[in-house]
Amino acid sequence: MATVPFAGTTLMMAPSAKAADAATIVAKNQQDVARIEDYLNAITTLKADFVQISSDGGSAKGTLYMQRPGKMRFEYDPPSQILLVATGHDFIYYDKEINAPTYFDIDETPAGLILDDNVSLSRDVNIVDFRKTAETIRVKLVRKSDPGAGDVTLVFQDNPMQLRQWVVDDATGIETTVTLFNAEEGMKLDQKLFEFKRIWIGNGN
Template identity: 45%
Template sequence: MRRRRLLSALPLLPLLWPPAPAAAQGAPPALSARDRADVQRVEAYLNALTTLRARFIQIAQNGATAQGTALIWRPGRMRFDYDPPEPLLLIANAGQFMHYDKELRQPSIVPVGSTPLGILLRERIVLSGDVTVAGVQREAGLLRVTVFRTASPAEGRITLVFADNPMELRQWLVVDGQGRTTRVTLSAIETGVRLERAVFDFNDPRFMAGPVDNN
């Protein structure tokens, strides 16, 4: 029962833009010259990122936790394997994002563009235009950049958290339109690693059952 309660608290919360409430949020404050410079640094870092492998721990608003292995292959590919007993698998590829329950063998597919982390998978990441920077914060060697979809500010926001020197993606937080927060923290981060294209294939049974090990 605890596993199912945990499961119900977790699916897609760190990844999907949440439904919009009735009232929109106010306009973000203007960015300073330093803020704009830091946003450009973040863009440069993300655009230079090709592959990433890391462990993650996810904490939902109600305190429920899960962990697993994350893979990113820019542009366009992402995979999150949740450790047992959670039977979740999340894969992004070819413009689609699949949420898969390994026990029920049930997939659910949405456009990558409907997910906050879809921003990271773009071929060219520009944090302006259809994406608005809501704020830039600096604290204890960390740089936080909060963004939302310009056309739908009431949907929610995602905050990307980076180690500042050297720059490295460490965490993201999704806040939905009702103010509920889901936090995902990365550890054991490796970048520039060799990944197999097939692990991002929705239909390859070899890679649908369990965690991926490319060592």
């Protein structure tokens, strides 16, 4: 079973996730925070290959499709039987093998952080860690209203800016890293990618 890369329901809040600390981080990195917001808000569509690795030993790969606002699809390569679809309202984790979908409110998942119509790194979320190197920027985010509902670190390539990776830590200590390759932006995507239909199993009666 694949670890859900963007739909954890109980993720740990870092001890440093205090409003005062977050305000200080934003103030110190205001220019880069604004650049990240501008970049994310400018994304209309994105397609990329991905590799997913979990600290519990799980791994998978596939293709990611994203359309802002609100829509995302993780199409896993065989032998994985998992499908993840954000329809604009729900975030659905679907195990094809047992025909069992699980529904999340997208606003309660880390995915909602980058799928918002207007991405802001200060309005609804706190930045609890910000690290910049010569080539990358790493931003760790939690929601102000319910920090226990999500903890995600976004990793960007800098100059030119591009989303390259995210890391989700869950309450059990398992870390799931999703790395993007061959990313393309701005293409037209088939809207059927963001629809969810069960694969009905049985004799048809």
